[in-house]
Amino acid sequence: MIAIEHLTKRIGETTLVDDVSMVVDTGTITVVVGTSGAGKSTLLRMINRLITPTSGRVLIDGQDTMDIPEDRLRHRIGYVIQGNGLFPHRTVAGNIATVPRLLGWDQKRIRRRVEELLDLFQLDPAEFANKFPRHLSGGQQQRVGVARALAAEPRLLLMDEPFGALDPIIRGKAQADLIAIQRRFGTTIVLVTHDMEEAFHLGDRIAVMNDAQLLQYDTPAQLLTRPAAGFVERLVGSSDRPFRLLSLAKVRDAMEPGDAPGEPIDPDVNLRDALSRLIWAGADRLPVAHGNDTATAHISVSGILSHGRPPQ
Amino acid sequence: MQFDFSTFLVLIGFGPMGWGAQLLRGAATTIEISVASYVLGLALGLVGCWAKLSGGLIATRVAELYTTLVRAIPALLLIILLYYTGTSMFDAAMGLVGLKGRITLSGFATVVFALGFIKGAYMTEVFRGAMVSTPKGIHEAGKALALPPLIRFRLVTFPLMLRIALPGLGNLWQSALKDSALVSVVGFEELLNVGKIAASQTKFYLSFFLLVAAMFLAISLISNLFIDRLERRLNRGFV
Ligand SMILES: Nc1ncnc2c1ncn2[C@@H]1O[C@H](COP(=O)(O)OP(=O)(O)OP(=O)(O)O)[C@@H](O)[C@H]1O
Ligand SMILES: [Mg+2]
Numbered sequence: 001m002i003a004i005e006h007l008t009k010r011i012g013e014t015t016l017v018d019d020v021s022m023v024v025d026t027g028t029i030t031v032v033v034g035t036s037g038a039g040k041s042t043l044l045r046m047i048n049r050l051i052t053p054t055s056g057r058v059l060i061d062g063q064d065t066m067d068i069p070e071d072r073l074r075h076r077i078g079y080v081i082q083g084n085g086l087f088p089h090r091t092v093a094g095n096i097a098t099v100p101r102l103l104g105w106d107q108k109r110i111r112r113r114v115e116e117l118l119d120l121f122q123l124d125p126a127e128f129a130n131k132f133p134r135h136l137s138g139g140q141q142q143r144v145g146v147a148r149a150l151a152a153e154p155r156l157l158l159m160d161e162p163f164g165a166l167d168p169i170i171r172g173k174a175q176a177d178l179i180a181i182q183r184r185f186g187t188t189i190v191l192v193t194h195d196m197e198e199a200f201h202l203g204d205r206i207a208v209m210n211d212a213q214l215l216q217y218d219t220p221a222q223l224l225t226r227p228a229a230g231f232v233e234r235l236v237g238s239s240d241r242p243f244r245l246l247s248l249a250k251v252r253d254a255m256e257p258g259d260a261p262g263e264p265i266d267p268d269v270n271l272r273d274a275l276s277r278l279i280w281a282g283a284d285r286l287p288v289a290h291g292n293d294t295a296t297a298h299i300s301v302s303g304i305l306s307h308g309r310p311p312q
Numbered sequence: 313m314q315f316d317f318s319t320f321l322v323l324i325g326f327g328p329m330g331w332g333a334q335l336l337r338g339a340a341t342t343i344e345i346s347v348a349s350y351v352l353g354l355a356l357g358l359v360g361c362w363a364k365l366s367g368g369l370i371a372t373r374v375a376e377l378y379t380t381l382v383r384a385i386p387a388l389l390l391i392i393l394l395y396y397t398g399t400s401m402f403d404a405a406m407g408l409v410g411l412k413g414r415i416t417l418s419g420f421a422t423v424v425f426a427l428g429f430i431k432g433a434y435m436t437e438v439f440r441g442a443m444v445s446t447p448k449g450i451h452e453a454g455k456a457l458a459l460p461p462l463i464r465f466r467l468v469t470f471p472l473m474l475r476i477a478l479p480g481l482g483n484l485w486q487s488a489l490k491d492s493a494l495v496s497v498v499g500f501e502e503l504l505n506v507g508k509i510a511a512s513q514t515k516f517y518l519s520f521f522l523l524v525a526a527m528f529l530a531i532s533l534i535s536n537l538f539i540d541r542l543e544r545r546l547n548r549g550f551v
Contacts, residue, residue, distance in 0.1 A: 050455055074458035085453030089471050089549045098467075099457050132549030148457075 007056035034209035078149030082160040093129040225310035242308035247272035260298035264289035338506030352428025357435020382433035394426035442477035
């Protein structure tokens, strides 16, 4: 758990981060969104002490980060830098192995870890281990950056716009990889982005920052249905708000008893995709079933639509 | 006087009449002076660069004074000044720590110090320029990975900076080689001075000076091979 308490950073007259308090639960993904210059990177860098706060403190599992030696702290916290920050003169394997080497792991363990991480990100070790960053595509570089941050098995991962430079398809893939890794290792992740779509897709909780201040820190559904007046409302209040809401809920949340004709839908599909299926099939209702099970429930257009607006 | 080729061959040979051995010794001295003053310059340059970029106010001012003065005053004048005052200043310093007369500065050390001191000012600027053009994200990444400062410097900062600095450093090596000839002004027997002596004693002026020029060229060409090799190595991952 990370507890951020009244964190403030001032440089001269300017306030970069203004009295921010929030709690990030272990094993969750928190996404920080906001316009350029809002103070997102500064907030992130105060967590691993790349920047020293002017006032306030950060507790990791109850321990003040100021009481942890800087290098120990940073080995526990993986950091994916804005614009990947790979060392251009070292190979992919060399980059990933940086921290394990520093920690004195033996050669065999380092090689195994590098291969494991490359496999995890679908980069064939035989092909990629000895390449230099310059010879990789932007998406591959990003993935190596994440792999490097994960090398020493940190419990906590800070990511500053990790998928910023990726095309939509690779970006979707990278996001799926990240969720898979997070599930597998139970890593706590704080991720910065200015893409709202990404925030809603990845975030268990979303923190909205503007002008150095934390305006709202809530679950995606709360943010959509009860946005704070002003900036947050404008940020989430676009015309596709109902669809975002639908993509947060699952078929199992909206299904009704009784069978229906047609091709069954899996209960773990989100409501937005389910609605697409209904529209495409020209049906008002479709059965809900897991794989080849027989359906005992169905989902209807009206049932879905009621999830696309705030509860009355 | 008619140019007599066979006489000239004898004069540059290694016989009792020949200047061959002296010329080679002169060339060796030139290389020694150049290498030693270059290494000293590298060290001063790194310190100067550090002082300019991350030192305190006083260190920055001292470094600025150093580079401004050295680059404004003709090298020849500086060498004369440093050569004659250097020895007495060193003696005075030794006197202060109670070692008066026990350790003296050799002519070689004085000359190397003077040349290295001059090179250091140019190195400072080359390193500073290279340092500010290394990508900022890289330093941050090094810090975020908790690399200790010295390891960060050796593993990341230095190789990246060196790659950018290399063309400038190559130029400075060429000029170190040639500047070493300046110490002939204080009578030091490096390649040019030997050539001069040989020329005036044998009266084969043009021939000896051309020979000396060819020897400088040869040293320079050979060192270029090393620089190219280093450049290729540092460019790994960039092309
Ligand atoms: N060293 C500094 N001195 C003064 N101001 C700074 C300094 N570093 C950053 N700032 C300013 O602080 C503000 C917040 O910067 P920060 O990098 O945290 O923004 P950000 O939210 O990450 O923006 P982006 O989305 O563009 O990355 C910006 O206006 C920036 O110009
Ligand atoms: Mg930023």
